[in-house]
Amino acid sequence: MEVTMKHVCLFALLLLATEVVNGAGECGRVPVARMAFQMAPCASAAQDLQVQVSSACCASIQKMAQNPGCLCAVVLSDMAKSVGVKPEVAMTIPKRCNLADRPVGYKCGGYTLP
Numbered sequence: 001m002e003v004t005m006k007h008v009c010l011f012a013l014l015l016l017a018t019e020v021v022n023g024a025g026e027c028g029r030v031p032v033a034r035m036a037f038q039m040a041p042c043a044s045a046a047q048d049l050q051v052q053v054s055s056a057c058c059a060s061i062q063k064m065a066q067n068p069g070c071l072c073a074v075v076l077s078d079m080a081k082s083v084g085v086k087p088e089v090a091m092t093i094p095k096r097c098n099l100a101d102r103p104v105g106y107k108c109g110g111y112t113l114p
Contacts, residue, residue: 026073035070036079043083046075046090058097065094065102072108087111 027035039046041056053061064071074080075090091111094102106113 027067027070032070032073032077033079035064036074036077039064039074039080042090042093043085045093045096046080046085049089049092053093053096057093058099061093061097062099065099068103068106068108068113071103072106075111076109 026032039057039060041054041060045051045053045057061071064074071094075085075087080087080090087109088111091108091113095114103113
């Protein structure tokens with residue numbers, strides 16, 4: 001059976017549609033709310049620039065900063081807002097953790113990662 005470009009494109013479109021149906025989003029298949037829950041160690045540091053960022057928070061941010069779209073979605077999520085996260089403060093956490101590989105300049109809503 002000969003595989004044509006038409007069949008390859010159709011297969012790719014079906015895979016993409018399956019990902020959308022299965023809930024793949026900013027954080028992959030993990031819901032943003034669940035990722036926000038994983039950021040609990042950062043709650044106080046995301047509300048006040050004067051609060052020292054904990055090592056637990058920096059460990060969580062280091063993983064999440066590898067996917068800046070997910071980090072952005074978490075910071076701007078309803079769950080984050082409900083616990084008092086200030087996006088303009090939360091966006092400074094990767095820098096406050098001194099992460100060398102942080103996504104500098106990434107635009108997130110009206111905010112930019114420093």
